[in-house]
Amino acid sequence: MLPAPLRRLTRPVAAADYWQKGRLRRFIGEGVFRAVLIDRNSETREVDPVAVMAAALDQKHSLILFPEGTRNTSDEPALPFRSGLYHLARLRPDVELVPVWIENLNRVMPKGEFVPIPLLCTVTFGAPIALGTAEEKAAFLDRSRQALVALAPANGNEP
Amino acid sequence: MTPTQQTIALFLGVAAVLTVASVVGFVLERRFAAEAPSATIDNLNSRIRAWWGMVTLIGVAFAFGKGGVIVLFALASLAAFREFITLTPTRRGDHLALAVAFFVVVPLQYYLVWVDWYGLYSVFIPVYVFLLLATLAALRQDTKDFMGRVAETQWGLMISVFALSHVPALLGLQIPGYEGRNLLLIAFLVLVVQSSDVLQYVWGKLAGWRQIAPALSPSKTVEGFLGGVASATALGALLWWITPFSPLQAGAIALEITLMGFFGGLVMSAIKRDRGVKDWGWMIEGHGGVLDRLDSVIFAAPVFFHTIRYFWSL
Numbered sequence: 001m002l003p004a005p006l007r008r009l010t011r012p013v014a015a016a017d018y019w020q021k022g023r024l025r026r027f028i029g030e031g032v033f034r035a036v037l038i039d040r041n042s043e044t045r046e047v048d049p050v051a052v053m054a055a056a057l058d059q060k061h062s063l064i065l066f067p068e069g070t071r072n073t074s075d076e077p078a079l080p081f082r083s084g085l086y087h088l089a090r091l092r093p094d095v096e097l098v099p100v101w102i103e104n105l106n107r108v109m110p111k112g113e114f115v116p117i118p119l120l121c122t123v124t125f126g127a128p129i130a131l132g133t134a135e136e137k138a139a140f141l142d143r144s145r146q147a148l149v150a151l152a153p154a155n156g157n158e159p
Numbered sequence: 160m161t162p163t164q165q166t167i168a169l170f171l172g173v174a175a176v177l178t179v180a181s182v183v184g185f186v187l188e189r190r191f192a193a194e195a196p197s198a199t200i201d202n203l204n205s206r207i208r209a210w211w212g213m214v215t216l217i218g219v220a221f222a223f224g225k226g227g228v229i230v231l232f233a234l235a236s237l238a239a240f241r242e243f244i245t246l247t248p249t250r251r252g253d254h255l256a257l258a259v260a261f262f263v264v265v266p267l268q269y270y271l272v273w274v275d276w277y278g279l280y281s282v283f284i285p286v287y288v289f290l291l292l293a294t295l296a297a298l299r300q301d302t303k304d305f306m307g308r309v310a311e312t313q314w315g316l317m318i319s320v321f322a323l324s325h326v327p328a329l330l331g332l333q334i335p336g337y338e339g340r341n342l343l344l345i346a347f348l349v350l351v352v353q354s355s356d357v358l359q360y361v362w363g364k365l366a367g368w369r370q371i372a373p374a375l376s377p378s379k380t381v382e383g384f385l386g387g388v389a390s391a392t393a394l395g396a397l398l399w400w401i402t403p404f405s406p407l408q409a410g411a412i413a414l415e416i417t418l419m420g421f422f423g424g425l426v427m428s429a430i431k432r433d434r435g436v437k438d439w440g441w442m443i444e445g446h447g448g449v450l451d452r453l454d455s456v457i458f459a460a461p462v463f464f465h466t467i468r469y470f471w472s473l
Contacts, residue, residue: 073251104245110251110254113254115258115262117254117257117261118237118261119245
């Protein structure tokens with residue numbers, strides 16, 4: 001667990017459409033986790049999610065991003081990354097992007113289930129990565145996804 | 160002595176042994192680890208510290224009587240099942256079955272032990288849960304590795320919940336002439352089996368050189384096994400005064416449960432080897448997980464329970 005002063009500066013990035021539905025979710029999302037809420041609907045949104053994240057970074061906050069954009073229900077170790085990570089890396093090139101593998105997170109509470117099961121979770125941190133000067137979007141997203149998947153423990157907990 | 164006096168005498172004895180162990184650990188660290196840090200001495204000392212914690216926990220549970228012991232072992236079952244399932248490749252289709260196992264099966268099994276309903280708690284998990292959880296998994300219509308997933312979930316429940324619940328179940332046995340003293344049966348079981356583990360470790364470190372099961376565990380030796388089992392059996396015979404057994408019977412039963420405990424260590428090591436891990440978890444410093452510490456008690460408890468139930472109880 002992070003020490004309290006760091007925890008106060010660390011915020012998850014989450015979907016506004018989910019976390020703004022109902023008073024309880026709003027309280028948990030904004031009050032408890034102090035989430036940076038972004039609008040996933042590119043058709044109707046008025047603010048750019050990458051700008052929202054960059055603004056939080058400018059306030060010296062650390063962000064927890066889930067670059068798959070949703071929970072993984074496939075048999076792959078990770079879904080392809082969404083492009084937000086690339087746009088953020090281009091907008092704030094000095095920010096360290098640290099891959100973090102959370103083992104068993106998906107088994108504790110798969111998408112669509114209501115009761116979490118209390119498994120032991122381990123968190124593995126990798127070396128920070130940065131966007132190369134001439135790196136293409138697809139290549140960067142693929143490279144960062146591989147950096148994450150490489151952290152998965154090899155003891156066969158994956159289905 | 161009254162049962163309470165016997166219990167207190169027993170705990171004082173254990174505390175005396177642990178005090179000696181702590182002093183020895185302290186001296187070893189001063190003598191040898193000062194110049195060159197030694198992983199063995201560090202591990203020995205963290206094990207001794209953890210033993211103080213575990214003995215204190217059991218002491219507190221004993222002070223609360225039957226309710227305390229049931230709560231303690233129910234929590235141990237939850238922790239053990241959690242470690243087991245963490246290392247089991249379950250899939251999304253098992254989620255409901257696992258949630259039921261954690262939040263319904265564990266409390267219900269210990270409730271049945273609490274109300275002494277032997278006829279149900281001895282078949283609840285092997286029969287009813289066995290059939291129910293397979294059904295719940297089938298309803299999710301994910302057939303990949305189905306047999307393996309269902310079997311492993313059931314195996315985890317049998318080990319971490321069903322077998323372990325036989326420790327508090329000892330409190331429900333009615334043994335003529337032994338009324339009000341059943342907590343001491345738990346003390347006997349835990350003390351003999353855990354001493355056997357410790358003595359096997361000590362004998363192995365001091366005199367062990369022939370590996371007994373190199374493919375399962377590099378640290379288990381023939382000398383450790385023989386010395387540990389023999390000395391734990393002798394300890395059991397010496398503890399006859401807290402049991403309903405004669406000294407000879409106490410020794411025979413101690414031999415039986417130390418052998419079961421050794422088998423438990425072997426079986427659980429085989430699983431860990433297959434999963435590529437050294438320990439089940441990291442809850443108990445120096446020991447690993449709850450399953451690492453309880454594997455021997457888990458295998459010994461049902462056999463101990465049924466031996467007494469058949470030969471001694473009403």
